[in-house]
Amino acid sequence: MLGYFVAITEPSLVNRLRELRLGRTDRGRAMVERLASLGLSLDWERVEQLAGGAVGRPHVARAMVELGYVKTVGDAFEQYIGKGKPGYVDRPSLTPTEAVELIHGAGGVAVMAHPLSPEPPNLDSLLRQLAAVGLDGLEVYYGDYTLEQVAHLRELAQRHDLISTGGSDFHGQEVLPQYVLGGTRVPYSVVAALRGARANRLGGVS
Incomplete structure (x- = not known):
């Protein structure tokens, strides 16, 4: 879920994000421990250095590249820390409804990101539910989507009176180099x- 124009000092948002960041740290430690059990020992302090803040999977992946366990960040995800892989640990998260309400509480606009990654079997029903609690937009334009997929999502956005938004999914050249x-x-x-x-x-x- 994406939040545009949020008031970043809104106490409810600050407090909830702090809780989620702490959860990310716990998750990162658990992932490092799981990788160690697979024979891939990482230095937690180095992972924190690479993160420079909230630890995420890309920082674990970069530590793996540094130690030669994998050649690229992408390889780390594909072989070890992608969802369903042996080093993966679930992350703390909000429900879509909680995310919409948190964004709105901070004066922002809520947009559902990556609706086809993967597409839920009940996407139309999910959008109906989220529109009822105030979802504002749907990410329609995205580099990996075909023209047919864009048309499909645009139709869903129109059906549920949502703004058709988009983005490149750029997270940094070292994280997802295929997205510019x-x-x-x-x-x-x-x-x-x-x-x-x-x-x-x-x-x-x-």
């Missing part, structure tokens, strides 16, 4: 629609 900043073009009308949704949520204040 600005690599996915999104109509400027999307920006205007997001600003309009924010103004409506704040009672006309843009």
